[in-house]
Amino acid sequence: MPELPEMETYKSLLQPLIGGKKITEVTINREKSINVPISQFKAQVENQKLETIQRRAKYLIFKLQNGSCLLLHLMLGGKMFYGDEHDKPDRTAQVRLSFGNQHLYFIGLRLGYLHLLSQEMVDQEFQDIGFEPLNPNFSxxxxxxxxxxxxxxxxxxxxxxxxxxxxxxxxxxxxxxxxxxxxxxxxxxxxxxxxxxxxxxxxxxxxxxxxxxxxxxxxxxxxxxxxxxxxxxxxxxxxxxxxxxxxxxxxxxxxxxxxxxxxxxx
Ligand SMILES: [Zn+2]
The missing domain is CATH 1.10.8.50 (Helicase, Ruva Protein; domain 3)
Structure with missing residues (x-):
């Protein structure tokens, strides 16, 4: 399962690739990987600019222009790939976020998930999580x-x-x-x-x-x-x-x- 260094690496590599870009299309191949009906997910995510990517514990939070958040936990076996259909690993993506002709693929999301939440709901998810070990305030x-x-x-x-x-x-x-x-x-x-x-x-x-x-x-x-x-x-x-x-x-x-x-x- 990816841990803090893996998620931090994903965050820093993804930020310049998709930060500030518009999500042009959402493709859901496995409804269980998300938390709301597909139509609602698409309505709130498509055509939104992805503003920033943050990490907390083993989660990434993709923050959208409309204030919605996509909370990602890869759990066991989940991973991401960014590119086009030709370059992507030969595996089914459960969720795909498109940025024009480049796509962010979420692969192996069996236990893992990409949930559409408000900022308040994300904060609630994190309320029992302990200190970030690399936070400068963690003395x-x-x-x-x-x-x-x-x-x-x-x-x-x-x-x-x-x-x-x-x-x-x-x-x-x-x-x-x-x-x-x-x-x-x-x-x-x-x-x-x-x-x-x-x-x-x-x-x-x-x-x-x-x-x-x-x-x-x-x-x-x-x-x-x-x-x-x-x-x-x-x-x-x-x-x-x-x-x-x-x-x-x-x-x-x-x-x-x-x-x-x-x-x-x-
Ligand atoms: Zn030894």
Whole structure:
């Protein structure tokens, strides 16, 4: 599932491609991927200029000229492609937004969705979502406070969107490997230095993920930015740990496939 770095990469690549452009046509091939009748969706979205694209947690919000918002969550298996029929991946798009002869395709929207909402409804969706870890206002002090009040295991806490926003199964493994902490370690067992370190490395890894373009497939034909991020441990079971060379192990934690090094994470 795309996480904060992937959605941030989509946002920054899409903004110059479609920001300020008019959505000339909407094509819905799967009504379940949207939340209102197709006719209503088309009436409110077609011929509207797309003003800006924002990200919150693992969501993108496409803001339209008439004040409507399109809230996107790709969930598991969803992705986007921008281009024409000739260049697009050979897969059915559940939703297509056209900008003249170029189109934004939403592919693999099975669990994922593109909902038409007002700004108030979007705000409501976000009311229980935690801090943005890369927000400049998210200080080490506030992270320490949150951790001091928190019980439970590290991995499941990082995954908890109400605790902190945008981190999922992949980047939680990457963050914990960098912090040399075991994913099933209990939070009350962390000392001050470990919490400080976790804060720094969480932000470091998410920045690195963004800088290197996350791990999704290319967004458009000539896109050589998306997908540049190389995982250190995630999905690398049996390979040598990049730090200590012990084999990376995989274990089910919080019902997620979790990858870590049993030798240098403690
Ligand atoms: Zn190791």
């Amino acid at each position: 080490l002090d506030s992270f320490r406070d949150m951790m001091n009040k928190k019980r439970g295991k590290l991995k499941s806490t990082l995954l908890n969107q109400e605790f902190i926003a945008g981190i999922g199964n992949r980047y939680s493994d990457e963050i914990l490997w960098h912090a040399q902490l075991l994913p099933d370690k209990n939070i009350p067992d962390l000392d001050v230095a470990q919490i400080n370190n976790l804060y720094e490395l969480m932000r470091y890894i998410l920045h690195l993920g963004i800088q290197q373009g996350g791990y999704m497939d290319p967004l458009y034909k000539e896109d050589n930015k998306t997908g540049g991020y190389q995982m250190f441990v995630h999905n690398r079971e049996g390979e040598a740990c990049p730090r200590c060379h012990a084999p990376i192990v995989q274990k089910e934690i919080s019902s997620r496939k979790t990858y870590f090094c049993n030798n240098c994470q403690h």
